[in-house]
Amino acid sequence: MSMINITIDGKAVQVEEGTTVLEAARVAGIDIPTLCYLKDVNEIGACRMCVVEIKGARALQAACVYPVAEGNEIYTSSPAVREARKSTLELLLSNHKKECLTCVRNRNCELQTLADELNITEIEFEGEMCDLPIDDSSRSVVRDPQKCIACRRCVGACENLQKVHVIDALNRGFKTEIGPAFGKKLADVACVNCGQCIVACPVGALYEKSAIDQVWDAIRDPEKVVLVQTAPAVRAAIGEEFGMPIGTAATHQMVGAMLRMGFDKVFDTDTSADLTILEEGTELLHRLQNGGTLPLITSCSPGWIKFAEHYYPDMLDNLSTCKSPHQMFGAVLKTYYAQEAGIDPAKIVNVSVMPCTAKKFECDRPEMSDSGYKDVDYVLTTRELARMIKECGINFQECDGEFEQPFGPASGAGVIFGATGGVMEAALRTVADILTGQDLQDIEYHDVRGVEGVKEAAVEINGTTVKVAVAHGLGNARKVLDKIRAGEADWHFVEIMACPGGCVNGGGQPIQPARVKNWIDIRAERAKAVYSEDLRLPIRKSHQNDSVMKGIYEGFIGEPGSELAHKLLHTHYTPRERF
Amino acid sequence: MAKARKVEVSEQQKKEILSIVDKYKGTKGALIPVLHEVQEYFGYLPLEVQEIISDNLNVPLAEIYGVVTFYTQFTTQPKGKYAVNVCLGTACYVKGSAKILEKFEETLGIKAGGVTEDGMFSIDACRCVGACGLAPVAMINGEVYGKLVQDDVKSICEKYMEN
Structure with missing residues (x-):
């Protein structure tokens, strides 16, 4: 060059x-x-x-x-x-709904930052305001066209990263708007709720549908027992909201803060990530040994699940029937835990703090009520949790706390679920031990780590070669799925996460501005936090997590893949239309 | 813009649309020529037609709709049997074409962008048709009427009504 x-x-x-x-x-x-x-x-x-x-x-x-x-x-x-820059910015501001004080992006808005840095002291022009209403039809993503500056970053995320492309720039000139075709609402098109549009948006035109009020109400209600669980990726990013460097694991601060907020118990979704590995690993071995549909594809990512239902309905048999970890945990908390702790499950309110907007849609799926109740009542994003902590005036960095017993500590395998390749690596750690009957020491599978779009590996276990692939971001998922569909792939096990980089870069995570993301790969930085947690933990394999094996299995469910396991921990999928 | 009643696309019409799609499928920039030909055949590009194109050309619906709404030559609404286009380009405009448009609207009882209830006429304002020497100009189904004055409008309309 x-x-x-x-x-x-x-x-x-x-x-x-x-x-x-x-x-x-x-x-x-x-x-x-x-x-x-x-x-x-x-x-x-x-x-x-x-x-x-x-x-x-x-x-x-x-x-x-x-x-x-x-x-x-x-x-x-x-x-x-x-x-020129000032005039451009003034024109952008001239028809922007300038309600900065009450905007969800107040103090984290790229338009606001530019207005400050470019020393805009007055806006000379008064533009004609857009009169399109807020679209809050989706259970996950809200759009406010009046704040949209038509920069098309959301379109780029939907079109280029995710290859979902349900929104685009419509009409022209002053009438340009971003949205689905024919003025449809997000809930009426094949949007997968991944929220990558939200984390791409420089302003407050896209945000999650908030569950903050409902969760505060539950906490305030003395009749309710509010149980909260947090996904592995949340600890890897929430510190960013409180001035900690990207890639800091803030597990103890986060748990401590949540206890101070008034949640009754704080659990670790990693525990049920371990549970997921037992169920999914069993499913994989069963399919390998009994000629089941292969490759088995992971099912932890609800954005990916909805994508499969819309765009690859012919391949739903490839999906693992496992619920995502937080949904499994929700079902376990309202059955086993309620019984053990002597709590009426009707009084339990399950809250999941997730790096994910798609999980808001997921928890409302009618099939997610196998406990006899809604398994998970509310999903909060990492951002919403941070807002609630700030609202309490809690000094986050000074907080300290441990996840609640009887579950935990979870294994390192559960923690790495938060990054692309993590579910695969966690599964391999367990499957390799089961197939060899040993406690293998060489447990790091570096071929499946990292931010390359599609990763492949062939793992030798006891004379058997297990071929695996990992894709993150739905554009990459398409490449893998098209190969499988065309019969050109011989993988046994495939991991797909909807968001680029996996959950650490989920649509519910803290929003870093372009001036950070253009130069730092936050997917890789945040992944460092989950891998450092993995190294820190004494147990690094799911099947060695006693609270899962001795507690949940021996004490309640029996064997992985048992009838009760299928009732509580597994689900089914629904083909959906593309239009 | 919002979805109106469901548009029926017959099997024969679908076959015709698919043959247009097939002609361009796999070539770069296929979308616009496909939209042109399909509109020429079907008359307009409603949701149901765009869905067929999306499905078979493998172009997302949002992108197709984005293109259709960007270019004024495409329409998602049916036009009249006789589509009146009044030029509001610079030359025609200074020669008073706004008055001509007004007269068409008054005579046919619809606004620009609309279609008469019997489906016979639609009116649209268009940009320069390249006949500035004849300004002000209107076109009806490709036939050009030049050097118009307001009084011409009624008789022109009647000519089509008689048909």
């Missing part, structure tokens, strides 16, 4: 051919403001916030997409540049 010499604001830099002005400026230590640009998601040079002056060029150029050329003299903050 040939190198190119340029100067930016008088500073000489050498960069590779094909580098954009934005990237080159970064090398020179110069930040250029951006808005519509989100690396790998939306690279269309549309919003014009990043314009720069290039000597000899006809007009100002968009730094995010303009490749540098030999000898370029670039100015990133000349008077013409500053004036």
